[in-house]
Amino acid sequence: MISRFFDRHQRWLFPAPAVIFILLMMIFPLGFTLWNSFSGWSLTAGRPNTFIGPQNYIDIMRDARFWNAVLNTFYFTALAMVVELTLGVAMALLIDARDYPGKRIVTSLLLLPMMATPVAVAMVWLLMFEPTAGVINFVFGELGLPKQLWIAGSSSVIPSLVLVDVWEWTPLITLIVLAGLAGLPSEPFEAARVDGASYWQMLRRVTLPMLLPTISVAGLLRFIDCIKTFDIIYGMTGGGPGFSSETLNIYTYNQAFYYFNFGYASALLVIFFAIVSGVSLLVAYSRRQLEV
Amino acid sequence: MTTSTASSRRRPRRILVNLLYALAMIAVVFFMLTPFLWMVLNAFKTPLQIIKLPPELIFTPTLRNFENVFGTQNFMRYITNSLIIGAGCTLIGLLIGLPAAYSIARYRQNRLALTILMARMVPGITFLVPLFIVFRTLGLVDTYTSLILTHMLVGLPFIVWVMVPFFESIPRELTEAAVVDGASAVRAFVAVVLPLSGPGIVTASILSFVFSWNNFMFSIVLASSRTRTVPVAIYNFISYAQIDWGGLMAAAVVITLPVLVLAIVTQRYVIRGLTAGAIKG
Numbered sequence: 001m002i003s004r005f006f007d008r009h010q011r012w013l014f015p016a017p018a019v020i021f022i023l024l025m026m027i028f029p030l031g032f033t034l035w036n037s038f039s040g041w042s043l044t045a046g047r048p049n050t051f052i053g054p055q056n057y058i059d060i061m062r063d064a065r066f067w068n069a070v071l072n073t074f075y076f077t078a079l080a081m082v083v084e085l086t087l088g089v090a091m092a093l094l095i096d097a098r099d100y101p102g103k104r105i106v107t108s109l110l111l112l113p114m115m116a117t118p119v120a121v122a123m124v125w126l127l128m129f130e131p132t133a134g135v136i137n138f139v140f141g142e143l144g145l146p147k148q149l150w151i152a153g154s155s156s157v158i159p160s161l162v163l164v165d166v167w168e169w170t171p172l173i174t175l176i177v178l179a180g181l182a183g184l185p186s187e188p189f190e191a192a193r194v195d196g197a198s199y200w201q202m203l204r205r206v207t208l209p210m211l212l213p214t215i216s217v218a219g220l221l222r223f224i225d226c227i228k229t230f231d232i233i234y235g236m237t238g239g240g241p242g243f244s245s246e247t248l249n250i251y252t253y254n255q256a257f258y259y260f261n262f263g264y265a266s267a268l269l270v271i272f273f274a275i276v277s278g279v280s281l282l283v284a285y286s287r288r289q290l291e292v
Numbered sequence: 293m294t295t296s297t298a299s300s301r302r303r304p305r306r307i308l309v310n311l312l313y314a315l316a317m318i319a320v321v322f323f324m325l326t327p328f329l330w331m332v333l334n335a336f337k338t339p340l341q342i343i344k345l346p347p348e349l350i351f352t353p354t355l356r357n358f359e360n361v362f363g364t365q366n367f368m369r370y371i372t373n374s375l376i377i378g379a380g381c382t383l384i385g386l387l388i389g390l391p392a393a394y395s396i397a398r399y400r401q402n403r404l405a406l407t408i409l410m411a412r413m414v415p416g417i418t419f420l421v422p423l424f425i426v427f428r429t430l431g432l433v434d435t436y437t438s439l440i441l442t443h444m445l446v447g448l449p450f451i452v453w454v455m456v457p458f459f460e461s462i463p464r465e466l467t468e469a470a471v472v473d474g475a476s477a478v479r480a481f482v483a484v485v486l487p488l489s490g491p492g493i494v495t496a497s498i499l500s501f502v503f504s505w506n507n508f509m510f511s512i513v514l515a516s517s518r519t520r521t522v523p524v525a526i527y528n529f530i531s532y533a534q535i536d537w538g539g540l541m542a543a544a545v546v547i548t549l550p551v552l553v554l555a556i557v558t559q560r561y562v563i564r565g566l567t568a569g570a571i572k573g
Contacts, residue, residue, distance in 0.1 A: 004476075006478055011395065015404055017391070022407055112555065115554075117506045119506075121544075123541070126530070138345050175563055228416065235527055249415060253417060262421065262425060273414060
């Protein structure tokens with residue numbers, strides 16, 4: 001009896017547990033956040049959970065620390081993505097260019113930075129960036145380059161954090177592009193070779209245009225993760241020095257779990273959510289245009 | 293004649309290109325491995341050796357940092373917590389994710405697939421703030437329940453992402469034949485489909501476990517004394533006035549080593565899992 005009921009309703013019974021999980025853990029929290037964003041709820045200020053209309057949003061628009069976080073988020077994301085996409089594609093082309101024994105080992109090494117625990121990795125970079133005893137400034141000194149403050153300086157902190165992100169995530173782009181290269185048809189390359197095209201001509205006219213869809217997916221994946229980078233920033237600087245590396249994610253975290261301003265943090269979340277979805281949809285849309 | 297002179301003229305150039313290629317590859321590998329090398333070297337150094345310049349590459353290693361981490365820091369407890377949460381989130385994730393992925397593959401339930409992948413796209417903090425409020429009200433902060441449930445937000449998308457294309461590649465005739473032979477839908481899934489999906493399930497489990505083991509944001513908010521996980525424990529090292537670099541590096545070795553070994557051993561599957569969604573696009 002029960003088994004026949006299952007047979008007949010397999011279509012919705014199989015995904016039912018997952019759907020319940022989604023409703024409870026994703027859809028409900030999103031709705032709850034939207035609701036909270038119109039409340040003045042704050043534990044530190046001792047304000048109860050009462051409706052205050054769009055006041056939080058008005059306050060956010062006047063909040064200099066919010067605009068600073070927006071700028072930092074886009075600075076970090078743009079810099080990281082440009083460097084990671086350029087290096088990642090270059091590394092994939094480099095690895096793909098030749099066959100030699102041990103090539104598989106190089107590909108498996110690519111996995112290590114992105115699988116390693118980000119907080120642990122952040123601690124190692126913290127030691128390497130250390131201005132007086134750190135190895136990076138030591139090497140800089142030996143090479144006659146000026147020593148840097150790295151994450152301790154307000155203008156060098158974001159590029160330094162980007163360096164860590166580049167180390168951690170460039171391999172993902174490389175792996176995706178390598179898989180894309182392996183899937184390309186060979187005819188266009190043979191045709192180009194018969195026509196006497198040089199390596200650079202082939203790269204520019206054949207390889208890169210055919211890889212464009214793959215590269216844009218890799219870019220979208222990185223964008224989604226870059227804009228919400230938390231572990232390495234919070235682990236290494238906590239948003240400092242001052243607020244110079246405080247991104248939207250870190251600022252919202254601080255509003256929610258340092259000041260316990262649940263209402264204000266919820267409004268920040270709604271804005272953050274809108275930015276991420278907006279840009280993702282834009283990229284997904286333009287990608288569809290490219291493919292047509 | 294002409295071809296042989298041309299090729300002999302080209303030979304030095306080819307050697308130069310090969311040399312440049314080798315140098316570039318060495319630079320890439322060096323950049324990727326240096327942080328790991330630094331982590332391991334300093335985990336075996338005394339505090340004085342760590343801040344010594346120029347850094348010593350050859351020295352008498354000490355095990356004191358590891359003794360500290362396991363002796364005074366109660367690190368075994370944190371490792372156990374991380375294992376319980378990682379295993380719990382992966383097992384429950386498989387339990388609800390596998391049938392869902394199968395259903396998505398078989399009945400083309402794309403809207404459900406997109407909703408689950410949304411968990412991958414939306415910043416985790418969007419879920420964390422409201423869930424923290426709920427868990428606080430229910431008294432579930434600092435329990436395995438709240439940590440496993442939130443870590444599933446990370447693990448479940450990986451499981452579905454990896455398994456949907458996998459189930460799509462299994463011919464439908466196989467399950468239909470089983471059903472004709474009198475098997476129920478559940479039995480056909482458990483006895484026919486799952487045994488054919490070994491590699492997919494391995495990939496999905498590894499990704500789900502590793503990203504739970506590595507998770508920092510959910511754990512730092514929801515875990516405190518009773519359920520503290522290893523990433524939170526290592527972060528707490530730097531809240532002291534004087535940073536114990538040796539202990540920090542030893543702890544870093546202890547928590548990254550198992551993950552890296554797991555990644556290397558199963559690399560073929562993991563690479564496929566991490567890039568699958570992107571290639572399918």
